[in-house]
Amino acid sequence: MKFRIALAALLGAGSATAQPPSVPSGMQWLYGSGEGGATSIQTYHAFRNYVLAVARQRPRNSVILAEGATLAAPRFVPCGRRPLAVVLDADETVLQNLGFEYDDATHPGRTYDQQRWNHWEQTGANAVLPIPGAVTALAAIRRAGVTVIFNSNRLAANAAATEAALNGAGLGPARHGTTLWLQNDVAPGSAKDPRRAAISARYCVVAMAGDQLGDFSDLFNARGLAVPERRRAATSGAVANLWGNGWFVLSNPVYGSGLRGTIDDVFPADRRWPADQGGNH
């Protein structure tokens, strides 16, 4: 019965006379719903309020983890007398990649293709919108004298197009090498800690924002960190207290490192129902 329903839906989606494909629920929520938009606005209200309050009373420490710190025992890069800055990821943190996700939604079943994403970086600058709440928050933060810096895993080779996307959406100024840092800028690969260290050498970073835990520390992407351990690392101890207090997370149920896990990873063994089935699984 289950099988028949799913197969009918699939055949419907594949046939020539079919309706347009249905939109994945994560996209409906993030890009289409009042709930998703409200969540972003709420996060940017908190981000702005936090940064303006901290800027009035210069902090001793940044919110960038110091070298050798762990998630269990976080320590932070001291600020010295460096000027204040905030560091934000770009995609699904300040930018809604609507054109790319539209293309994905209209090609159901297709897998992620790095070449297609690269083409998107190069040509998609006019098919984005800012995340709700980001433009006014970043403007207020700049007015308070705090520099806004983007740290993205888009490629340095596409810097001009990414500048155009951010600036065209009203989120700028984004300028590669000063307020825009990209993959391959400091070191090869997608790890962001080397760029955070380089930014920290010039600025006191008072807040960060991102939709992936790697936007805050590469420690969350340690090889072998199981899904439940990763959630525990983010939601317990000193790290838990950072969310909304220097580290600000945007909800992204569309893609990324949060979309992993088996039944056993996601659902604790002692929280299953109906009770008589839970024990047999």
Next chain:
Amino acid sequence: MKFRIALAALLGAGSATAQPPSVPSGMQWLYGSGEGGATSIQTYHAFRNYVLAVARQRPRNSVILAEGATLAAPRFVPCGRRPLAVVLDADETVLQNLGFEYDDATHPGRTYDQQRWNHWEQTGANAVLPIPGAVTALAAIRRAGVTVIFNSNRLAANAAATEAALNGAGLGPARHGTTLWLQNDVAPGSAKDPRRAAISARYCVVAMAGDQLGDFSDLFNARGLAVPERRRAATSGAVANLWGNGWFVLSNPVYGSGLRGTIDDVFPADRRWPADQGGNH
């Protein structure tokens, strides 16, 4: 090619020797990921900080829309000298319904069944966990002398089991008729405005939390409000300023009124890509 991949996945899921079903991405994000957990903690940090600050300087107005108010021109119920309270939804606002969603995840393709949910209300109290951040925030709010009230669309007929779920998760005291309001308490049906009005007659409600826009005002559920209009209503004008300033939204990409919309609802016509395909859709 796309079809073949999807069909293979489907056949895999349906066959007798298959792996356990894959977990829907919204559940992975909400219940399993560090990102999802961090989002909840962040929201409860903001909720607690807001309530404690407002409680120190009694507000003139509540955050409950007054009768006759509109989303375009919101007005609020005055507080008078009534004691302070906060009003929160229960499911996926303070409670993770892990047992019910586990059952859903292990039966892919099945549609929502009100009878099954009713059975869950009656028997699932031990298969929940609190939403990360909720227990400590609600405790701090109570210590500040603010009453915590739950306004849920669970059925009044199941009040004892819902009290047990909330109290067992450490979120209480929840007591039906005082700190727990349920469907059919004031009026039949799922509209929450009648219950909000009844609560407002006794309390000055300084903040609300929910995962659905209907947790804030039934105006968001007006018949005929198209998906893009609803998003616009939530993210523009005076309402936009309420998110994080009295109205606090928890992210829920698993179910509810945010999971609606066609391609044309979700993706603006002028933000499509590749550019040469967008115009032809």
